Amino acid sequence: MAKLTLADLKKLREAKHAEMNPRDAAHKDVQIIVGMGTCGIAAEAKKTFDVLVDELDKAGLGNVAIRQTGCMGLCHSEPTVEVVVPGMPPVVYGKVDPDTARKIVNQHVVRKLLVNDHVYDKPAADIVRK
Amino acid sequence: MAIKTYLLTCGGTGCVASHGTELYEALKKEITEQGAQSDAQVVRTGCFGFCEKGPIVKVLPDETFYVSVKPADAKEIVAEHVVKGRPVARLLYDKSQSHLNTKLEDVSFYQKQFRIVLRNCGVIDPEKIDEYIARDGYAALAKVLTEMTPDQVVDEIRKSGLRGRGGAGFPTWMKWKFSKDAPSAEKYVVCNADEGDPGAYMDRSTIEGDPHSILEAMAIAGRTIGAGKGVIYIRAEYPLAIEHLETAIKQAREYGLLGKDILGTGFDFDVELRLGAGAFVCGEETALLASTMGKRGMPIPRPPFPAVSGLWQKPTVINNVETYANVPVIILRGGDWFAKIGTPKSAGTKVFALTGKINNSGLIEVPMGITLREIIYDIGGGIRGGKKFKAVQTGGPSGGVITADYLDTPIDYEHLQALGSIMGSGGMIVMDEDDCMVDVARFYQEFCVDESCGKCAPCRIGTRTLLNLLEKIAAGQGTRGDLDKIREVGTAMQKAALCGLGQTAPNPVLSTMKYFEAEYAAHIDDKRCPAGKCKNLVTYEIDPAKCIGCTLCARKCPANTIAGERQKPHRIIQENCIKCGECLKACKFGAVSRR
Numbered sequence: 225m226a227k228l229t230l231a232d233l234k235k236l237r238e239a240k241h242a243e244m245n246p247r248d249a250a251h252k253d254v255q256i257i258v259g260m261g262t263c264g265i266a267a268e269a270k271k272t273f274d275v276l277v278d279e280l281d282k283a284g285l286g287n288v289a290i291r292q293t294g295c296m297g298l299c300h301s302e303p304t305v306e307v308v309v310p311g312m313p314p315v316v317y318g319k320v321d322p323d324t325a326r327k328i329v330n331q332h333v334v335r336k337l338l339v340n341d342h343v344y345d346k347p348a349a350d351i352v353r354k
Numbered sequence: 355m356a357i358k359t360y361l362l363t364c365g366g367t368g369c370v371a372s373h374g375t376e377l378y379e380a381l382k383k384e385i386t387e388q389g390a391q392s393d394a395q396v397v398r399t400g401c402f403g404f405c406e407k408g409p410i411v412k413v414l415p416d417e418t419f420y421v422s423v424k425p426a427d428a429k430e431i432v433a434e435h436v437v438k439g440r441p442v443a444r445l446l447y448d449k450s451q452s453h454l455n456t457k458l459e460d461v462s463f464y465q466k467q468f469r470i471v472l473r474n475c476g477v478i479d480p481e482k483i484d485e486y487i488a489r490d491g492y493a494a495l496a497k498v499l500t501e502m503t504p505d506q507v508v509d510e511i512r513k514s515g516l517r518g519r520g521g522a523g524f525p526t527w528m529k530w531k532f533s534k535d536a537p538s539a540e541k542y543v544v545c546n547a548d549e550g551d552p553g554a555y556m557d558r559s560t561i562e563g564d565p566h567s568i569l570e571a572m573a574i575a576g577r578t579i580g581a582g583k584g585v586i587y588i589r590a591e592y593p594l595a596i597e598h599l600e601t602a603i604k605q606a607r608e609y610g611l612l613g614k615d616i617l618g619t620g621f622d623f624d625v626e627l628r629l630g631a632g633a634f635v636c637g638e639e640t641a642l643l644a645s646t647m648g649k650r651g652m653p654i655p656r657p658p659f660p661a662v663s664g665l666w667q668k669p670t671v672i673n674n675v676e677t678y679a680n681v682p683v684i685i686l687r688g689g690d691w692f693a694k695i696g697t698p699k700s701a702g703t704k705v706f707a708l709t710g711k712i713n714n715s716g717l718i719e720v721p722m723g724i725t726l727r728e729i730i731y732d733i734g735g736g737i738r739g740g741k742k743f744k745a746v747q748t749g750g751p752s753g754g755v756i757t758a759d760y761l762d763t764p765i766d767y768e769h770l771q772a773l774g775s776i777m778g779s780g781g782m783i784v785m786d787e788d789d790c791m792v793d794v795a796r797f798y799q800e801f802c803v804d805e806s807c808g809k810c811a812p813c814r815i816g817t818r819t820l821l822n823l824l825e826k827i828a829a830g831q832g833t834r835g836d837l838d839k840i841r842e843v844g845t846a847m848q849k850a851a852l853c854g855l856g857q858t859a860p861n862p863v864l865s866t867m868k869y870f871e872a873e874y875a876a877h878i879d880d881k882r883c884p885a886g887k888c889k890n891l892v893t894y895e896i897d898p899a900k901c902i903g904c905t906l907c908a909r910k911c912p913a914n915t916i917a918g919e920r921q922k923p924h925r926i927i928q929e930n931c932i933k934c935g936e937c938l939k940a941c942k943f944g945a946v947s948r949r
Contacts, residue, residue, distance in 0.1 A: 227610025229618045230496055233487065240488030259476055261562045262555070262594050294563020296476030297467075299716040301400055304476075313360060313415035318400050336357055341365055343399035345412070347718065348467035350477070351683070352489045 254288040254333055256280075259304040261295035267302035268321075275322040276305070279329040288333060297347045304344070307332055318344040359394040359436050360414040361385075366401025366713070368736060369408035373425055377409050380428035385436065394436045401714055403466075403735045407447070420445040466732050468695065469719045470703050471519075471679040475563030480598045483605040486566040492611050494682035498574050499619045502685075504534055507578040511681070513689030515701030520546055520637070520674030521749065521778045522854070523700070523767040529671055532661035533579040536669035541581035543572045544665060544672040546642055547588035547595070550634040551750025552801060554781030556705040557675035559717050561588070561595040564679065565602035569612065569625055571678035574685065575671050576623040584625040585665065587642050589632045599627060634751070634805035637779075638853045639664075639672050641807065652809045653853035674779065676705055696722030700766035704777065710747075710784035711738045720765075727761040730784060741786040745869070749778025751798045751805075752858035754865025755791070774865040776858065790887035791866040791873045796824040798862035806855065813856025816847040820863055827874065828888040830881040837867065837874060886948050889933040893949045896937070898923035900945035907937035907946060 228236065258264070258273045273292070280288050296304050301318025307328060308314045317328060319342055327339045363369070363378045381396045402410050407421035411431065418441050420431070427445060434440050469475075478485035486492070498507055512527035533541060545568055549557040561568060572584040588596060603625055606612040614622045628646045635641045636651040643665050645651035664670025680702060684692045693701045700722040706729070709715045713735035720729060726746060730736065737743050745755040754775035756763065763769050767777050785794065799821040808814045820843055823836045844860030851857045867874055876882045883891040896907070896916075901923040908916040908924055913932045918924030926937065938946045 227608075227615075227618075230500065233492060233496055233617065236484065237487050237490070237493065240484045243488070261475075261559055262592075263559070265594070291479050292481075293478060294475045294480050295559040295717055297472065297717040297719075298714070300714045306476075311356065315414075337395055338360055338362075338397040340398045341400070343362055343397055345399075345402045345465075347716075348465050348469040348472075351468070351470060351473055 254285070254310070255306075255308040256288060256290045256328070256333075257293050257306040257308070258290070259294065259296050259298075259302065259306075260292040263295055263299045264302045264304065269303035271322060272303045272305065272320050272325050275325040276329065279326050280333075283329055283334060285329070285333060298344055301344055306346075309333060309336065312336060314346075316344045316346050317342045357393065357395050361394060361396045361431070361436070362399045362412040362414065363396065364400075364402050364408060364410040365398035366405065366408075366735065367740075368401065368405030368713075369410060372408050374409040376425040377411070377423055377428060380425040381411075381432065384428045384432040388432050388437060390432060390436050394432075401735045403714055403731075403733045404447075405713070405736045406731050411445075413441075416441075419447045421447045466724065466728055467719055468703050468721050470683050470692075470695075471560060471676050471705050472563070472717070472719045473683065474567065475559060475717075478564065480563050480565055481601050483566060483602065483609060483611075486564070490686060491566055491682075492570055494685035495570050495573050495577075495611070496617055497685055498577055499617055499621055504578045504580070507574065507685070508534060510684060510689040514680075514684045514692035515689075515696075515699075516677065516680055516684060516692065517700065517767065518674060519676035519680075519704065519779070521752065521776060523777060526673060526677055529661050529673065530575060530578055532659070533581075533669040533671045536662050538669050540666070540668045541579050542665040542668055542670040543575045543579070543581045543584040544643070544646070544660075544670055545572055545584065545586040545588075545678055546637065546639065546672055546674045547586055547592075548630050548637040548642055549589070549592075549675070549779060550632070550637050550805075551752075551779055551781040552798075553709045553783050554707050554750060554779050556707050556717060556780045558592050558595050560675050560679055560705070561592070562598055565595075565598045566606065567679045567682055568599075568675060569602055569606055571681035572625055573612065573616065573623045574681055575673070575678070577621055579669065579671055581669075581671070582622050582624070584623065585628055585646055586625060587628045587630055587636070587646055590629040591632050596627065596629065603627075633807075634801070635807045635853070635855050638855055641853065643670065643672070650807075652807045653855075655852060676780070697764065697766045699768055704765070704780060706780045706782045708734050708782050708784070710782075711741065711786040711789070712736070712784040713738050722766045723764040725762045725764055726756060729765070729782070730761070734784065737784065737786050739786075741788065744785045744787050744789055745791070747775075747783040747785065747794065747862070748781065749776035749858075749861070750781045751801050752776055752854065752861055753778045753781075754861045755785075755794070755869055757869045774861065774868060776861070788885055788887070790883055790885035791870040792824065792828050792877050792883070793885075793887040795863040795866045796821070796828055799824055799859070802855070802859040806859070810850075810852040810856060812847045812850040813852065813859060816843050816851070816856065817859050819843050820860060824863060827877050828883075829890045830877065830888070832874075832878040834878060836878070840864070840867065886935070892933050893928065894926055894931060894933065894935070894937055895947055895949065896924050896926055896941075897945045897947060898925075900943050902943060902945075904942070906942070907940045910936045910940040912936060 305317045305320045411420040516526045517523040641651045641653040660670045705719045802817045903921040915927045915930035
């Protein structure tokens, strides 16, 4: 990638902003975001990540983007996974062991129903412009 | 028809205890009876905090938050909210109950947290610069390079009221101004990522989750003071943070956001990493700079301050990770916006690592001025196992304890200092009735003995003297005179030690002595440890009248020191007992007692 100019930076920001916001009309895709800070990894987030990838494969869901992120702050309930499905409120799941990961794919993503006992609260509203 | 409404009911221990399960069932029943199965789903969730106001019901997607909901309220919630789409006003959380003086439209609902430093943590992929850029990343640097003079940057930071988040709370703008005004062709920007308080991991998480925010802020500082080079001093025991920083630096260089001629503006700035071996004293800025230069990590007297003579004796701005992470937001949203958050003297937010005997341990970011009560009960979900809150330790080995009497004190630099603790970097360890204050003081003192660099006598000898006295008291051999001695030595250290480590090392013991005098007295006068922690002062015994000889305790005992035949009373052979308390926990008949 070549060095950016000011105009490039602005263009890149707008392009990526649209891409990251699943409510934008052009991108109807599902996002699954796994917390992979030290706390998450210590609680076996990598296993959760693998199970999610596996299960999505098995279900034949090609429109799901799976991403990693840092610590969300819910260290008491690691591993944490955020699921963003268009038309559904974004949901944070905690204590996502392999079983729960499978449920997230088959129940939340496929059947649009939340998974019991693992929903947590996002710690704060987002201050970055929408 | 698709589900439109989700009713989340808290399934945490606190809410279950206050009839949360009945509420969950009642909501499900009402949904079915009112024929809304295809419109709404009832979901049991993890703990939301706010346990004192439980059971909690949160309605998505409109984020309505109901508190103290009774099973009998289920009918109304379903009929009004789910079917007609009207919130039930009488059950809504009353925001006026909050002690926060933050009045921002951004804090639109019940949440107590406000994430500036952690704005991207848990949101972006830290290994993708594009995602940082998508969330206004490097926009502040672009603004500083094209629209602002160095003086304007300093002025914006001054208006924001940002103070050093490493612990002491020195105004950030002053550091930047001193360095900017110091005449030198060569200057440096340093980031202190040598986080070392036991139980603290704010900086690690910030770097792991959002490494570019630090790089951007350092470049802004570089432009402001006229430095071309930045150094991040980070401990080698943070491998993931280091990896993410290395990736971030590489990506920023590829995009021309670090290196020569940044964004085509002619500004050059680059950042390199220095790995520390994990010495606590290297969090002290002069020791950190010495270590960065390849010397032994020992502090030197100030002045001169690093702002005038720092790295390689050149003017150096040195700030903590969290301080830097605030800077891009201040530049973009303005100092006035930032100053409105928190209290007049302590603006903005503070990140805390909430650990210890708390239900929801974790990384939290709260506006300054929030009370300890709100942190512990509304965010932390209260004390684990329903035990009694005893104290919270802030500021690690440099801080002190805050007791139940001060739960409603606003958390900011001044109030904490007045209580004999400090803000510190943000470790917050919650302690319950099972924690012994003499033991806590001893633990921190031991830490300080290990970490003292040994350069100055008050710290080298003082920390050891205090530890010896505390061990004596914990062993049941202390006298009243020892307490006077601790005060005398501690006060001398506060005045005479060379750097912050030694000056603050007596804080944990002095502060616990101040607030828990009776507990020290019990150790000294009655040779008793009320919390049962100090092993020399505790005896475990089995009551032969209650013991049925189930052998459970004997099997659990790691020292194999419980004797007795099956179905006959057992006894503990005291000589070999290690006072671990496993027998007490194991006994189902209340036959084991602790004295």
